[in-house]
Amino acid sequence: PGGGTGREHFLFNVAFFFLCSRLMALKRMGIVKDYEKIRTFTVAVVGVGGVGSVTAEMLTRCGIGKLLLFDYDKVELANMNRLFFQPHQAGLSKVQAAEHTLRDINPDVQFEVHNYNITTLDNFEHFMDRISNGGLEEGKPVDLVLSCVDNFEARMAINTACNELGQIWMESGVSENAVSGHIQLIIPGESACFACAPPLVVAANIDEKTLKREGVCAASLPTTMGVVVPILIQYLLNFGTVSYYLGYNAMQDFFPTMSMKPNPQCSDHNCRKQQENYKKKEAERPKEEVIEKEEEIVHEDNDWGIELVSEISEEELKAASGPVPELPEGISVAYTIPDKEENLITGETVTESEESLEELMAKMRNM
Known part of the structure; x- marks a missing residue:
């Protein structure tokens, strides 16, 4: 093959x-309890650029069952800063070039590529259909959607589709200066979607095309991609706990993490609908009664006769304390020495003995 x-x-x-x-x-x-299970997973990768190409390659090397790739850009010589694309592939669509490269890495993986813009009306409907029916077994949904796009319009399109379908997805991105990035796990209804707390460019309805600076191209570092992408695909591999949001700042060696609850007034009506569905599921879930058991206090052999007693009252403490000397203002004593004569227990007397120290020690040894 x-x-x-x-x-x-x-x-x-x-x-x-x-x-x-x-x-x-x-x-x-x-x-990992069942690593072979990865052969049954289907992942849709939207955007086969700096993050997406590395993501697709890592998933292929891990032995994923099926990959769906979506992109409409072509391979350029500027993309050669990654090992994934090769000079002879310049001019090919990124998804076509990716399929050729990935099949050589692992021909056991099934590939489905789509060279179109998901934000157009016709393509969006087809995109939703492939998420719903493009699983390893045709007719079943994909297991995870990974957003590796570089613009807000495409992110909002993915967010809209996943909210309507109730599809778990992960958003990712790298900054324009290529030294920081982030990943965000989005579970419709349970966590905040991309529209719940949108960036200013989206919230203010600003055309992001007007933000592009002529003659300025976003930087791209394979090292940054190599940090962000492994964290992105750890969710599928089920390694430990997955953060809802994790950032990366190479300049400050900083990994901020947080979680955001969904916004009840989210502009996406499907998000609000998913929130209601999640609340109903949580209400119907049987609650486990937690019965607290009192632990039995088990004592080991008490050879020395040590006992725990209640705290000494103030009266007892005063009785056991000696007189407080007169001190200048601002100075106090930590403790006082009790009067020996006052603290002698009535009825007990100490008799003097003419026995020597050696005789007394001999008696103690024979006790």
Whole structure:
């Protein structure tokens, strides 16, 4: 599969064997319970640029079951700062070039590519259909949508589609100066969607095309992509806890994290609808009664006769304290020495003995 000579197939099989053995080690170490399950997952990657190309490559190397790729740009020589695209692919659509590269990496993965703009009306309807029916088994929805686009219009389109379908998705991005980025997990109804707290350019209905500076191209660093993308796909691999929002700032070595609740007045009516559905599910979920058990106090052998008693009252404390000397203003004593004569217990007397110290020590040893 994927073309090539017999020698190339042999080299691929050897490389893929070592790849699988490395990944299966995660299961043997107890980090992932069922790594093979990744073969049943379908992921839609929207945008095959700086973040999207690295995302698609990592998922392919991890052995994902099926990948759906959406983009309408073409490969340019400026994209050669990544190992993913190659000079001879210049002029091809990014999704077409990506499919060629990814099939050579792992031909066992199923690929479905779409070279169109998802924000147009006709393409948006088809985009929603593929999210709903483009799973590994045709007719079933994808497991996750990953937004790797570089404009707010496309992000809002993905947000609208996922809110209507109730589809879990993750938004990601890298700053224009390429030294910071972020990921955001969005569960419709449970967490804030992209329209719940939109950026100013969206909230103010500003045409983002007017923000483009002539002759200025956004920077792109493979190192930043290599930091943001692995965090993005950890959700699918189910490693530990996934943050609802995680940022990355390379200049300050800073990883801010937070979570946002959905906005009840969100401008997207499907988001508000998903919020109501989530509230109903939470109300119907049986609540587990937590019965607190009093722990039995178990004492070990008390050879020394040590006992815990209640706190000493103020009266007892005063009785056990000695007289307070007169001190200048602003000075106080930490404690006082009790009067020995006052604290002698009535009825007990101390008799003098003419026995020597050695005789008394001998008696104590025989006790």
